[in-house]
Amino acid sequence: MSSRTNVSCLHEARRVAIFGGTHGNEMSGITLVNMWKQNSAEIERNGLLIKPFISNPKAVEKCIRYIDTDLNRAFTPENLSAPDVEGRLYEVQRAKEINRMFGPKGSSDAYDVIFDLHNTTSNMGSTLILESSTDLFNLQMVHYIKKAMAPHTCLVLLNEHPQLKYSTTRSVAKHPIGLEVGPQPQGVLRSNVFESMRTILKHALDFIEFFNSGVEFPPCTIDVFRVQERMDYPRDTNGNITAMVHPHLQDCDWEPLNRGDPMFLTFDGRTILYEGANTVYPTFINEAAYYEKQQAFTTTCREILAANAIRKAFK
Ligand SMILES: CC(=O)N[C@@H](CC(=O)O)C(=O)O
Numbered sequence: 001m002s003s004r005t006n007v008s009c010l011h012e013a014r015r016v017a018i019f020g021g022t023h024g025n026e027m028s029g030i031t032l033v034n035m036w037k038q039n040s041a042e043i044e045r046n047g048l049l050i051k052p053f054i055s056n057p058k059a060v061e062k063c064i065r066y067i068d069t070d071l072n073r074a075f076t077p078e079n080l081s082a083p084d085v086e087g088r089l090y091e092v093q094r095a096k097e098i099n100r101m102f103g104p105k106g107s108s109d110a111y112d113v114i115f116d117l118h119n120t121t122s123n124m125g126s127t128l129i130l131e132s133s134t135d136l137f138n139l140q141m142v143h144y145i146k147k148a149m150a151p152h153t154c155l156v157l158l159n160e161h162p163q164l165k166y167s168t169t170r171s172v173a174k175h176p177i178g179l180e181v182g183p184q185p186q187g188v189l190r191s192n193v194f195e196s197m198r199t200i201l202k203h204a205l206d207f208i209e210f211f212n213s214g215v216e217f218p219p220c221t222i223d224v225f226r227v228q229e230r231m232d233y234p235r236d237t238n239g240n241i242t243a244m245v246h247p248h249l250q251d252c253d254w255e256p257l258n259r260g261d262p263m264f265l266t267f268d269g270r271t272i273l274y275e276g277a278n279t280v281y282p283t284f285i286n287e288a289a290y291y292e293k294q295q296a297f298t299t300t301c302r303e304i305l306a307a308n309a310i311r312k313a314f315k
Pocket residue numbers: 023072116118119120121129168178180287289
């Protein structure tokens with residue numbers, strides 16, 4: 001019997017964008033994209049059209065996350081279909097422009113792949129962010145990247161939570177993929193973080209080049225962390241936080257958090273324990289940008305995804 005019967009044939013991925021500066025204070029992606037705009041030799045691949053792009057230039061100029069509203073939440077159907085009028089929020093305007101240039105979102109004209117480069121203040125290491133557990137192209141790509149990165153780790157965060165999923169900038173593409181590397185403070189460039197991001201991008205582009213050249217990728221499984229819940233800081237009746245991430249949890253992204261483990265430390269020295277029934281794997285622990293989002297960390301559960309073999313459809 002031929003294994004060919006189980007190979008999924010997918011469209012080639014010709015148009016690829018690399019976004020930096022979706023958040024204007026996340027310096028690795030901004031620096032890499034600006035570097036590649038000056039000299040793209042490093043990211044050129046046979047048969048690929050690759051566009052390095054600063055997605056929120058006004059926020060980059062000011063070195064702040066956003067001007068009016070978070071661009072990485074702005075790609076909603078309502079925003080994208082809103083008429084162009086003066087006085088709209090800058091990021092809503094910008095989302096419409098990006099959708100025109102790289103989309104339209106959900107259409108056959110959309111870019112094949114958008115890599116969106118982010119930094120976190122959390123100790124997450126290198127993390128690929130997926131929005132779908134059924135996108136075979138992305139599953140195979142992250143499998144390839146994880147293997148290529150070994151012995152260094154590159155983890156996968158899957159966010160397809162019905163309430164916690166948000167309308168990302170990369171969601172304009174057919175295959176959206178986020179790359180989150182930390183820890184790196186906002187507005188700061190760290191060479192180790194910069195180099196990790198650069199290496200992951202190299203492997204990602206290699207994968208796409210191989211795929212387009214007709215290489216078949218065998219069936220695989222991928223370890224992922226699925227977004228489960230958003231955990232807020234303890235707060236008083238005025239909404240002010242009353243506790244910090246506990247020192248035993250701080251920097252322990254991806255490590256198991258069990259019932260009874262310390263979670264927060266109040267300003268007066270009291271420890272607040274995790275009381276959930278199941279072991280979870282926290283991530284985005286103490287991310288600076290998430291104080292305004294009422295989020296101290298995200299809980300995830302581990303899961304193994306299986307992906308069919310893929311190759312390019314010939315026609
Ligand atoms: C720290 C940070 O900005 N993280 C990203 C994650 C993502 O791209 O999905 C965000 O909240 O938009």
